[in-house]
Amino acid sequence: DTAVSQTPKYLVTQMGNDKSIKCEQNLGHDTMYWYKQDSKKFLKIMFSYNNKELIINETVPNRFSPKSPDKAHLNLHINSLELGDSAVYFCASSQGYAKNIQYFGAGTRLSVL
Amino acid sequence: GQQLNQSPQSMFIQEGEDVSMNCTSSSIFNTWLWYKQDPGEGPVLLIALYKAGELTSNGRLTAQFGITRKDSFLNISASIPSDVGIYFCAGPQGGSEKLVFGKGMKLTVNP
Numbered sequence: 001d002t003a004v005s006q007t008p009k010y011l012v013t014q015m016g017n018d019k020s021i022k023c024e025q026n027l028g029h030d031t032m033y034w035y036k037q038d039s040k041k042f043l044k045i046m047f048s049y050n051n052k053e054l055i056i057n058e059t060v061p062n063r064f065s066p067k068s069p070d071k072a073h074l075n076l077h078i079n080s081l082e083l084g085d086s087a088v089y090f091c092a093s094s095q096g097y098a099k100n101i102q103y104f105g106a107g108t109r110l111s112v113l
Numbered sequence: 114g115q116q117l118n119q120s121p122q123s124m125f126i127q128e129g130e131d132v133s134m135n136c137t138s139s140s141i142f143n144t145w146l147w148y149k150q151d152p153g154e155g156p157v158l159l160i161a162l163y164k165a166g167e168l169t170s171n172g173r174l175t176a177q178f179g180i181t182r183k184d185s186f187l188n189i190s191a192s193i194p195s196d197v198g199i200y201f202c203a204g205p206q207g208g209s210e211k212l213v214f215g216k217g218m219k220l221t222v223n224p
Binding site: 094107 | 144146150153154155156157158161199201204205209210211212213214216217219
């Protein structure tokens with residue numbers, strides 16, 4: 001069983017569209033994250049949620065809106081997609097007593113045309 | 114915020130050779146993490162270090178938490194083709210769960 005799973009794996013869309021990426025973890029963790037990896041492979045945190053509550057919100061355009069229906073799911077919705085949004089987006093999770101030990105999904109490669 | 118300087122940025126080695134890489138910070142970290150990312154996959158944790166001076170091994174991998182708490186090293190011995198990938202150091206920014214990552218070291222192993 002995949003511990004942290006993201007869908008879709010690939011997402012190709014036009015500028016201006018709205019899209020969502022879904023993430024689910026079956027590790028029983030209480031904290032989930034979204035990271036963005038750019039074309040130079042630089043990984044940067046975007047958001048984190050603990051038990052459905054927003055904890056970390058980096059300087060991310062408000063076109064990006066995370067939603068956590070329960071502690072096992074953290075979805076990322078992006079409005080009005082721009083060319084610069086093209087990247088690989090990773091979901092991750094961790095457990096409260098070991099928050100630094102984060103487990104990553106396989107990533108969603110978003111291409112905005 | 115804190116930044117991690119990782120070097121070298123890439124290495125091309127022959128199978129069987131050893132590899133060393135390091136990561137430095139301008140500020141103290143209380144945890145150092147080393148991740149590996151295979152092509153098309155997410156980062157996978159290799160080693161976690163929690164104490165200054167700590168030396169930890171995971172198979173052919175050995176990592177050390179620098180005494181100054183501002184650096185860490187990762188060594189891979191007797192490399193094999195499946196060691197190919199990008200290796201990242203990471204640490205919690207300001208002691209929080211917000212991880213900051215180095216820029217990665219891309220390893221190529223020639224059979």
